[in-house]
Amino acid sequence: MKRFCLFSILYFCIGLVLLIVCRDNPADQLYSMIGRTVLLFIKLLQYSPYLLAGFIVVMLTGRYVLGKALLAEMGWAFLGCVFLSAGFAFIKTCIPFIIPFYADPFFADLDKALHGGIDPWVLTHSLQAYIDPTAVSVLYFGIWGLPAIFFPLLLAILDQDQERKQRFILLYLFVWIGLGNVIAYAGSSVGPVYYDRLLGTDRFGDLLLALGTSGITDSRVGEVQTILWDIYTTFDELLGSGISAFPSVHNGIATLVMVYLFERSKWLAPVGVLFCAAILFASVYVGWHYAIDGYVSIILVVGAWAALRKYAQRQPKDAATPFETPIVQPAE
Numbered sequence: 001m002k003r004f005c006l007f008s009i010l011y012f013c014i015g016l017v018l019l020i021v022c023r024d025n026p027a028d029q030l031y032s033m034i035g036r037t038v039l040l041f042i043k044l045l046q047y048s049p050y051l052l053a054g055f056i057v058v059m060l061t062g063r064y065v066l067g068k069a070l071l072a073e074m075g076w077a078f079l080g081c082v083f084l085s086a087g088f089a090f091i092k093t094c095i096p097f098i099i100p101f102y103a104d105p106f107f108a109d110l111d112k113a114l115h116g117g118i119d120p121w122v123l124t125h126s127l128q129a130y131i132d133p134t135a136v137s138v139l140y141f142g143i144w145g146l147p148a149i150f151f152p153l154l155l156a157i158l159d160q161d162q163e164r165k166q167r168f169i170l171l172y173l174f175v176w177i178g179l180g181n182v183i184a185y186a187g188s189s190v191g192p193v194y195y196d197r198l199l200g201t202d203r204f205g206d207l208l209l210a211l212g213t214s215g216i217t218d219s220r221v222g223e224v225q226t227i228l229w230d231i232y233t234t235f236d237e238l239l240g241s242g243i244s245a246f247p248s249v250h251n252g253i254a255t256l257v258m259v260y261l262f263e264r265s266k267w268l269a270p271v272g273v274l275f276c277a278a279i280l281f282a283s284v285y286v287g288w289h290y291a292i293d294g295y296v297s298i299i300l301v302v303g304a305w306a307a308l309r310k311y312a313q314r315q316p317k318d319a320a321t322p323f324e325t326p327i328v329q330p331a332e
Helices: 002-022 026-061 068-093 104-114 120-130 133-158 162-186 192-199 205-214 220-233 249-264 269-285 291-314
Strands: none
Touching (some): 002 162, 068 133, 068 162, 104 192, 104 291, 133 220, 133 249, 162 291
């Protein structure tokens, strides 16, 4: 985890340099980011009971004996998560300044063609009467947020298999950096909920009406969507801000959780599949993503997981991993 933390600090520095190069008044941007992040954090505290409950469950089910080694690994993991999240925010908010949003018409047309001439959000909102907007907010922020931000920390607590742990650290980085940065720049887009505001059309006008009647607009999800658009239009900064639809990091993290649970237990595998399906549904339902954003993320993460697993199976069991020094057993 120490190497993961050091890598995250380097990534943070790269993001900071990119922010300074691409944005006007970077010092003001950093100051604004800190202030607005604190305000958003206070608003999101309503989800803290869910996060606390998750950590308690993780601690109770962990097999480690709490000691200096575990505390050190947890500390490195926590710091790495913080620096990675901040660096990601810096790099993500620079997307439209480097590659202006251009791909939405293509993704919207492709999405509609793949679903028989119907926009996928229409299909999800056919179940509107059975969906509680508060539950969607809890799922999309609270439940998803725990593995999204702290997955390495969970690995440090729960997993004693060094090979698997480091392999999933690589997969975690692939989701955030590979999907969330590299491919996101290539497919620079805003998603259905912002489509009309960006392009000045009314193509997704019915979606906005549906979000209003379903209660999403007035929920925490709707509030965050408004905040992110305001930050984009005012060239402001906020930790966790930035608009990018393709591919979906939400679905990438959900897929990461799914394949991890699949590896750990056949009893946990259905939970992972349900979680992945729920995030895919919710991401389309709230208008943040085209369905194709989720499909591509799922395919890429499953493919990367399979490739990493196959590669690991070909390596000697005592081979060092990129983020861990091999453990040397004392001679008997």
